Amino acid sequence: MSALVAEAVSKNFGGVQALSNVSFTVEPGERHLIIGPNGAGKTTMFNMLSGAFPVSSGRVTLFGQDITNLSANARARLGLARTFQITNLFPRLSVMENIVLALQAQSKSAFSMFSRIRADRDLFARAGTLLDEWGLSEIADHAAREISYGQQRQVDLILAMAGKPKVLLLDEPTAGLSAAEVVRVVGMVHSLPQDMTILMIEHDMDVAFDLADKITVMHQGGVIAEGTTEEIRHHPKVTEIYLGAD
Ligand SMILES: Nc1ncnc2c1ncn2[C@@H]1O[C@H](COP(=O)(O)OP(=O)(O)OP(=O)(O)O)[C@@H](O)[C@H]1O
Ligand SMILES: [Mg+2]
Incomplete structure (x- = not known):
């Protein structure tokens, strides 16, 4: 499925x-790029x-289930997570607090007063582990607005992957980053679990070709080409719009 x-x-x-009339299919575990x-x-x-936003027409399914009319929250509970083109952090809260809030939003159970204290401790521990794993512990206590834009984008990515979604949508996670930061973020995407399905929008063709199992090319509200990296690299319509645009 x-x-x-x-x-x-x-x-x-x-x-x-x-x-x-946009149609495409993302297979489980696929790294599917949209350019x-x-x-x-x-x-x-x-x-x-x-x-x-609601569709004007058409249908969206997640692992066979029709989700077209479900709210964003209901889709998130089914395992669909996304990042935004612009960073979405609470600027005055620390990096740690931003991650704890995201983990809290994703944890489904309601807590009693006492279990809540333990639950919060667990959330802080999990947030700490995540920051450690991704090499960002040194900025745990910095306010989100004080860290660099590149670090903010990395924290965005950690927030989206923290709940272990089945399908992760990434909207230009490398936009506006330095070359070194791009390498780092691409590395993060590479090291996501293989069974996590990833649909990612990317402007940089080298990044897209590096990550993709499959590429869908959009132009003027439609799909104009779809295929493997090799197929897209040599696709006449793709060459035309990219050369035409430059
Ligand atoms: N909320 C909105 N209200 C009105 N028009 C919108 C809205 N969102 C997008 N559009 C229009 O829809 C079209 C597609 O925009 P969209 O942001 O999806 O493009 P994109 O491929 O993501 O572009 P970019 O590479 O610049 O991020 C544009 O003409 C845009 O102006
Ligand atoms: Mg966009």
Whole structure:
């Protein structure tokens, strides 16, 4: 069974048709990249998949279940997580507190007063372990607004993966990063568990080609090509829009 399927998804914003009949399939464990020029509809597609906005028409399924009319929270509870194109941290809270809040939001059980104290301690311990694993412990107590933009994007990624989602949507996690930070974030994506399905929007072709099992190319609200890295690299339509855009 496929992990995530978009079937003929369309979206209008007033008179603007941002998506028209977009279909694609993401298989379990796949590293599936979405590329395409500015305004192609990539982020809008993520909003449809994650439930941020309703579709105008079409259908979305997650492991065979129709999620088209579910709220973003309900989709998250089914194992669908996402990051945003712009960092989404609470600026005044510490990195540790941001991660604890995310873990708390993902933990399903309601706590009594006393079990809550233990639960909070567990959450802080788990947040500490996560920061350790990803080599960011030294910024645990820094306010999110005080760390570098590159570090913020890494924390965004940790938040999204913290709940061990089945399907993770990443919207341009390397945008605006230095070359060294790009290498680091690509490394983080490479080291995610193999059974975690990843759908990622990426501007940098080298990054996309490095990570992808499969690539979907969007342009003007539609899919214009789909295939392996090799197929996309030599695809005449893809070469045309990228050369045309430059
Ligand atoms: N909330 C909205 N209201 C109105 N129009 C929107 C909205 N969101 C997106 N659009 C329009 O939909 C089209 C696709 O935008 P989208 O942000 O999905 O593109 P994108 O491929 O993610 O581009 P980028 O590479 O710049 O991030 C654009 O014409 C955009 O102006
Ligand atoms: Mg976008």
